[in-house]
Amino acid sequence: AAGSDVARVEAAVARRGEDPQPGLSALGALAVETPDLDVYAEIPLSWGLLAGLDTVAAQRADGLRIAPKFRVGGLASELFPTPVELAAVICACRDRNLPFKLAAGLRHALRHTDPETGFTHHGFLNVLVASAAASDGGEVAEVAEALAATHPVPLVEPARSRRTEPRPLWVGFGAFNVLEPLTELIRLGLINGGYE
Template sequence: MSTQQSASTAKPGSAVPAPAVPALFAGLVDDAAVFPPGSAPLPDAVAAHRRHRAAWYADLVGPLLLPASALPAAAELLGPDETVAIGLIGDTGVAGLPAALAGADPRFAVHQAEVAVAKRGEDPQPGLAALIAHYRARPQLRGYAEIPLATGLLSALDAVAAARAGGVSVAPKFRTGGLAAELFPTPVELAAVICACRDRELPFKLTAGLHHAVRHTDPGTGFTHHGFLNVLVGAVGAARGAEVDEIAELLAATDPAPLVAAVADRTAAARPLWVGYGSCSVTEPLDDLIGLGLIANPRGAQPSA
């Protein structure tokens, strides 16, 4: 969630200002500018994140996501009295997490850590057990375990649920795209994951492929991408008790109108189940939400590039 005070705009005839970013979308988009496919140079990413945090839509934006290996270089870009909320992406692996956290510059407020526990096709349990142990020792840290959408997923979710029940701050994270078609789960597969998390009372994060609000095919790659609004509507449906078939239909929808209608009357409510996702662009999802009428652009302000 945003660490800044909510920006607001007053509705005509209302004495109470309305938030510029409704609660349903607060903290939805973590700033993953340095990661593919955007791959912004580190100085550009840090400068752009400052602009996002100062903009009217700041409450849409989560922490700046940085690889553990890039923290020393990123620290050199900070002012002496500057504090930046970050999400640490454990590119140095589970074993490298303690050193990365211990060595982080104090000007970084480490909001969360996200570490992959296994490669696709590997048993996730050994890496997951080690990561949970690290998170257990750091109760102040919000921890995420990136779990492959493959064999062993459900038992891994059981392990995460057991750890949460024991007081560990850990939740699952899943990939919804990548550089190959097989890295994009089908609507049925993703719906099953959402239901599995719902049934275990697990919040979840997503990453990769969620470039636009509505499901679409990228003309450059031919890959069909999930839409972040589809996922949000699916999470709302799951929280209300919908099952896999119904949620899969929502995830497969390409017409924005019914998706917008499904959430238009509940934008003041908090987002259920889905914590948010990392995006290499903040302005693309913002532009989509404005275009769909779900976020109002005050006075025609332009998003900060």
């Protein structure tokens, strides 16, 4: 099988306010039984998060292919972490050497408020620059500053300067389609729209 045919499982380990440890144990057991499987444990951004990250770090130290995944949006305002809250999570992953994925709410490159719902969404370009800042040793305030930016100026050049480097920490995000995110990156001058 080609490298792109990697088997992957993404599963929620708990609801908000529930202990993520039993779910992490179950996913860890799955990772042990299926060593070629990439496992993403969706950990709620609530009580038990840091202990959950410690567990995932220990599982990875034991050789398991497991990493955390977080939802950063949804149908209620409390499902959208503030820039400081998300920055703290990114820095916590950095401190544990944990790559992570994000889900929900990352449709656009830049942080913006949805006019229909009034919810403020994180931008995927913000997350990329914030993850790079964290990887470079930035503290929560610096990482949060990148997440809070609503204008492209403080984000485009830091992203452009690292285009040829491996993406730090942040593995990726889910999207309903790639056309909209790709179009925004082309408009911001980060992708030329063709092949070189």
